[in-house]
Amino acid sequence: MSNDPLSAVFAALADPTRRAILERLAHGPASVKELAEPFDMSGPAISKHLRVLDEAGLTVSTRVAQSRPRTLAADTLSEASDWTESLRQAWQSQHDALATYLIELQEKDLP
């Protein structure tokens, strides 16, 4: 179920096309046509991806121009990255301990 905001964000991020769209938007706003260009995809297929990103709050469509350029909603993205960062750090500290231990083991084996 993707009813809560965090789940919607993670579900949106789980798709490689949508991640590529976000990467493009990190360089600045872009029209739907510009966003569709790198992909071998129909207009409706791209629109569907954009809708998922909009609904997750990761992108915002501006109505100032007819092309409705999309911009990245950086706040939502950084919130999601804060969540994953905590878990990543827990792994990092465990793996740092392993890395140190592996060095000890290999030094012990030297003559």
Added chain:
Amino acid sequence: MTSTTLTLPTDTTILVQRRFDAPVELVYAAHTEPDHVMRWHTGPAGWTITSVTMDVRTGGTYSWEYEGPDGSTMTVHGTYLAVDPPHRIVVDEDWGPDMPGPTVETTFTTDGGQTLLSITMTLPDQATRDMVVSHGGMESGYQTSHAQLQELLATLT
């Protein structure tokens, strides 16, 4: 210092990767021999590992016990679904009768002079996956909720 990366490749998975300056056989041994595991797999900050039993073969089980700073204890346990030394281990983590646990696939790949460790956790559904991700760094959770601890620690194996 190399660093650990964490990504969410699909709705229900978490992928954790890290490179180590050690041969693949040694990194594998560090994950499969109790004496090695005791030396580094200490759990969350402030916790210590007190007991490791593991029968590393398909169908075998493992049980790792930890003790917290306030004396509370917890156990991470499960069953080996596949064992392919020194390259791959798949376990089914047991989260008790009320909740399906994750399947955790750990692979060890030679890459240059290094070993690439890849841990793919597959959760039963997206909600559970998101819960694991969002509880990952909650230090207070270590103190207050045994259930959260169990979930988090399951992800650390």
